[in-house]
Structures are given as C-alpha cells and as structure tokens.
Amino acid sequence: MAVNTKRVFYVKYLAHQIYADILRARPDLRLDRLENESAEEMFAPVLAAAHVYQIGAARDELAPHFHVHAELLRRAPNLLIVSSNGAGFDPVDVEACTEAGVLVVNQSGGNAHSVAEHAIGMMLTLSKRIIEADRALRRDRDVNRNALMGTEAQGRTIGVVGIGNVGRRIAELCKGLLGMTVLAYDPYLSASDIAARGAQEVELDELLRRSDYVSINCPLTKESRGMIGAREFSLMQPHAYFITTARGFIHDEAALFEALRDKRIAGAGLDVWSKEPPPPEHPLLQFDNVLASPHTAGVTREARENMGRIAAEQILDALDGKRPPRVINPEVWPRYSARFAQIFGVIPA
The missing domain is CATH 3.40.50.720 (NAD(P)-binding Rossmann-like Domain)
Structure with a gap:
C-alpha cells in the first residue's frame, strides 16, 4: 500500500x-x-x-x-x-x-575544497619540515636550524591516486600555485578525462617511482583496500612524502612504519587511520616526520x-x-x- x-x-x-x-x-x-x-x-x-x-x-x-x-x-x-x-x-x-x-x-x-586544502597544507608543512622544527623547539635547547633544512614544492611532481573531486582540486592548486607536474592514477577514468582534470595518466607503479609527493584521494572499496603496502612504499623515492586524506585501510600502516623507520621515504601526512582516532601510543605517531590529524581534512x-x-x-x-x-x-x-x-x-x- x-x-x-x-x-x-x-x-x-x-x-x-x-x-x-x-x-x-x-x-x-x-x-x-x-x-x-x-x-x-x-x-x-x-x-x-x-x-x-x-x-x-x-x-x-x-x-x-x-x-x-x-x-x-x-x-x-x-x-x-x-x-x-x-x-x-x-x-x-x-x-x-x-x-x-x-x-x-x-x-x-561537498567537502572537496576543504580536503584538498588540507592535503596541500600537509605537503607544504612536510616539505618545509615545519612540524619537525616546532617539535624540536619545544623539546630542545640550541636547535640547529641547518639540521632542519627543507625543500621547495615549486616545480616538483605530485602523484594523485584517484582524481575525482578532491584529486582534481589538488591538481588545480599544485599546478596553479606551485607550477608542479601532476601525475594521476585512476582506473575509472580515461586518459582524456584525466588530462582534462590537469594531470597525466600513469599506472600506479610509475606514479610511485616518479612522484616527489604521493597523495591518496580514492574511496575505500574492495579494490583499493590494501592498495598501498610494502611493495608500493619500496617504489617511492627516498626524498618523497606520502599523504593520505582518503580512508584508512587503503594503506598498510605496518608497512608505512617500516618504510619510515628504514628511511625509505622522507615522511608522511596522515589524516585517516585504521582505528579512528588513533591512540597516542600508535607507532606512526612516534615519528617527528609524520604529520597527523584525526580525520579532520573535511571538517570545516x-x-x-x-x-x-x-x-x-x-x-x-x-x-x-x-x-x-x-x-x-x-x-x-x-x-x-x-x-x-x-x-x-x-x-x-
């Protein structure tokens, strides 16, 4: 009825x-x-x-x-x-x-601008080692500023995994503000669609090898769960940063810990976790080169x-x-x- x-x-x-x-x-x-x-x-x-x-x-x-x-x-x-x-x-x-x-x-x-801005903020904070400098000043006396030398994002390469609403906005900001090269991996879009969103289509492995920054912006699905693990972190460059504002479980937290511990990558910006919020004793929170937030990228x-x-x-x-x-x-x-x-x-x- x-x-x-x-x-x-x-x-x-x-x-x-x-x-x-x-x-x-x-x-x-x-x-x-x-x-x-x-x-x-x-x-x-x-x-x-x-x-x-x-x-x-x-x-x-x-x-x-x-x-x-x-x-x-x-x-x-x-x-x-x-x-x-x-x-x-x-x-x-x-x-x-x-x-x-x-x-x-x-x-x-609905929250694309907020999440994209958060990812860019993490990228710049990590590049300039702002969070490391802040922690050093609060903890140590006579901090050596030369030990905290950062890098410029200008003209570098960012790899965007998932170039939907958020990924497209990240591409616009990186190209427009910083003159960066944007690579994108998105199996649901054609090369022409990706080009129209301001990026060059590449496979995931190539993106990881070439990027100075890797930004995860895809939804958590059966296909993306566990997509970034030990093998994928091993493909990244030693000076590269890993940033995710997507969902927990897309990356393997234990594998990321090992990559950071062994200095195979330069640092990470993490807004999402397998358990949210993560406990203060979480292993990844013990690194000074990890910038962390409790899934607040879209909370504006x-x-x-x-x-x-x-x-x-x-x-x-x-x-x-x-x-x-x-x-x-x-x-x-x-x-x-x-x-x-x-x-x-x-x-x-």
Whole structure:
C-alpha cells in the first residue's frame, strides 16, 4: 500500500543543522534521531518504518549494529535510500544494499575544497619540515636550524591516486600555485578525462617511482583496500612524502612504519587511520616526520554546511521521484524503482 509520510532517520549527529532545517520544512516528512545507545524498543520501530537512512557519524563513531549490513537491511524492509555524509561510505555494505534494492548515495564534492586544502597544507608543512622544527623547539635547547633544512614544492611532481573531486582540486592548486607536474592514477577514468582534470595518466607503479609527493584521494572499496603496502612504499623515492586524506585501510600502516623507520621515504601526512582516532601510543605517531590529524581534512564550517545542504536536497529530490546525482550503485535502479513505486505509488524518473 502506498504511503504519504516519508520517514528519514540518522544516528548520533548530522553534518550540519541545515540538513534538519530543510527536511523539517516539508510537512510530508518525518525526521527521527537515534543514539548509538538507543534501546532496541526505541530503534526497532524506526528501522522498520524508515525510507531513508542518513549516515552522519564516521565509521568508528557509529555503533556496529547501525552499520548498513544485511542484518540492518533485514530489519528495515521499507528502506529505499542510504545516504552517506561525505564522499566515503565505509559503514555501508554496498553489495548488500544492491541485493536488497536499496540505493546508496554520497555527498561527493561537498567537502572537496576543504580536503584538498588540507592535503596541500600537509605537503607544504612536510616539505618545509615545519612540524619537525616546532617539535624540536619545544623539546630542545640550541636547535640547529641547518639540521632542519627543507625543500621547495615549486616545480616538483605530485602523484594523485584517484582524481575525482578532491584529486582534481589538488591538481588545480599544485599546478596553479606551485607550477608542479601532476601525475594521476585512476582506473575509472580515461586518459582524456584525466588530462582534462590537469594531470597525466600513469599506472600506479610509475606514479610511485616518479612522484616527489604521493597523495591518496580514492574511496575505500574492495579494490583499493590494501592498495598501498610494502611493495608500493619500496617504489617511492627516498626524498618523497606520502599523504593520505582518503580512508584508512587503503594503506598498510605496518608497512608505512617500516618504510619510515628504514628511511625509505622522507615522511608522511596522515589524516585517516585504521582505528579512528588513533591512540597516542600508535607507532606512526612516534615519528617527528609524520604529520597527523584525526580525520579532520573535511571538517570545516564551510564543508559541513555544504554537505548538509546537498545531502538534504538530494534526499528530497529522490523522495520526490527524481534520480539523485551521486549514486554509488546505479545498477540497482530497476529494482529500486519497483520498490519505490510499491511504497509510494509512483515510478521515479
């Protein structure tokens, strides 16, 4: 039977209050908030009635039973859409969603400027050895500045792994500000597409060998999990820096530790971790040439508001029967359309 009230829920928090403001302005929509600690008798009926699940919390901030897996989907028979706050969708089993006829969308591009600026900031901080100098001044007397000699990024080569919204912005900044050569590895784009984004297409091994800086900007998928390991670090130049603002598990933290310990690379800028936030005793945090942040590259006022707004607008468009612009699993559309028509009585565009 077709229904009129559209049900959306989230757990813990949203990217920005604007999301709730936009949705609550619609009289045909109800927005529910759950907590990680919500009792079964509270969250079970919300899951059962929900049409949309807006995931606001990061992977390690979200209770495991609220990750989108087969069991949650079984308990949410009316669920049509799973919407992830940022570009990543780690807490979502996309294959399980596709099998269940559930559309998965993200907010790709919503925080691209913020993440790109963070990556560039890490690159320059590492090059100029600013973090090492800061730590030396706080720890030692009579610091020898010549022992902290840095390098210029001007005219160097950066290798961008994944040249989507963030990678493209990094390419623009590096070429425009610093006259850098940009190499890119992205198996989902053609050479002409990559060239249009300001980079030269290369295979991953060549990118690692030639780059003075390697920036990881791809989503975490089955293909990218563990993509950068001991072999890949061994291909990098001894003066090169490794920077990632993508997702944990794309690079092997133990292999990176060994590469830094053995001075096979010059340093690393890490915004993402296998456990977030990492504990203070994490081995990688013991290196002075590691610049670390707790997955904050996309955490700016501007990015959060932008992501909240585009997430709300995308959900409303989808619930009004339009095709969302940021679909992760487009192959689900026929099954999703049939379920949408069954629940709401109209066939989506």
